[in-house]
C-alpha cells in the first residue's frame with residue numbers, strides 16, 4: 081500500500097468547520113476507553129473519510145484492534161515534512177457523574193459532549209478535516225503533511241507513537257510536529273494566554289525494595305521489612321525534592337509577568353526562593369494550580385504500587401513499592417535516584433523499571449512557533465501565546481525521537497465566563513468542547529499548516 085495522494089474527486093467538501101464538527105461528533109460516539117482501547121473503530125472511520133478524497137491511508141497495529149492510522153499529503157519536497165498527530169484512545173468515564181452520556185457526542189449548551197472532546201478527538205477531527213481539504217483543493221505545499229492518529233497514549237504510548245517510531249520510522253519522520261497539548265484559552269485575571277507545549281518532563285519508574293528478617297506473626301519485630309516500608313512510604317510522601325529552575329519555567333513566568341504582574345507574584349517568589357516550595361500551597365491558594373506548579377520546579381516521586389506479604393501469620397522478609405518518578409529537563413535518572421536515596425536512606429534498594437528522558441523543543445528562533453504566535457494573536461488581539469512545560473508526558477516523548485521539533489498545539493477557543501476550565505476537562509467529568517471554539521481551532525490550525533508548509 082502506498083501513501084501517495086491520489087487524484088481528488090471533484091465533489092465539493094463541506095466548509096472546514098462543518099466537516100470538523102461532524103467528524104468530531106462521530107468520533108465521540110465511539111468508545112475507545114483504554115484499556116482495552118479498541119482504537120480500530122475510530123481509525124477505520126477516519127481511513128474511510130480520508131480515502132473518500134483520494135488518500136490511501138495506512139492502518140498499522142502492534143496488537144489486534146489497537147490501530148494506528150498514517151496518511152501523507154505529498155508536497156514538492158522542497159522542505160522536510162510536517163507531522164500532525166492526535167491520539168484516538170480516551171480514559172474511562174463514569175456515566176453516573178456526567179450531565180450528558182460520555183459517549184453520546186451530544187450537542188448541548190453550545191458544546192459537543194463526550195470523553196475525548198478535548199483530549200483529543202477534537203484534534204483528530206481537525207487534522208482529518210484539514211487533510212481532506214488539502215486533497216480536495218489539490219493544494220501544492222513545499223512540505224509533505226503527515227497525519228498520524230495513534231493508539232494507546234493514555235496507557236503509555238507503547239502500542240501507538242512508540243510502535244510507529246520503532247517499527248515504521250520512515251512513515252512518521254518529520255522536521256516539525258504538532259500535537260498535544262496546548263493552544264487552549266487560559267484566562268488569568270483580565271488577560272488571555274495560549275500556552276503552547278515546548279517541553280515535558282521525563283519519567284523514571286523505580287522499584288524500591290526493603291529486605292528484613294522474616295518471622296512468625298505471633299512475635300512482632302520492630303525492624304521488619306513491612307515496618308520499614310511504612311517509614312519509607314511516609315518519608316517519600318512528605319518529601320519535597322530539591323528545586324531546579326529551568327529556562328522553560330523562567331520564560332513562562334516572564335511572559336506572564338509582562339501581562340499580569342500582581343497575579344503571579346506568589347509564583348515568582350517561589351521560583352526565586354526555592355525554599356518556599358514546601359509552602360507553595362499557602363502562597364498559591366488554588367490547590368490544583370499549586371500542585372501542578374510545584375511539579376514544574378522539581379523532580380517528583382509518587383509511591384503508587386505497594387507489595388508485601390502473602391499470609392496473615394507470616395512476617396515477610398521482603399517489602400516492595402513502586403515509585404512514579406518524573407524528571408525535569410536537564411535532570412537525569414541518576415539525579416533522581418540520588419535525590420531518592422537522600423530521602424530513603426541506604427537500606428532501601430532502588431532499581432529502575434522503565435524510563436524516558438524529558439522532551440524539550442526550543443521555541444526561540446523557530447519558524448513554526450513564530451507562525452503559531454502570528455496566527456493566534458492576529459485572530460485574538462491582546463491574547464498572548466506563551467511557551468510552557470507539562471509535568472506529564474505525551475506522544476511527543478516518542479515522535480521527537482525522530483528529531484522532530486514538537487509543539488503542543490491543539491487549538492480550542494474557550495470564552496471567558498463560559499464556565500469551562502480547560503484543565504478540569506482533561507480526564508474530568510463532563511468533558512466537552514464549545515462548538516464555536518472547535519471551529520476557531522480548525523481555522524487557526526489550518527492557517528498554521530498552510531503558512532508553515534507554503
Ligand SMILES: [Zn+2]
Pocket residue numbers: 167199200233260
Ligand atoms: Zn491526551
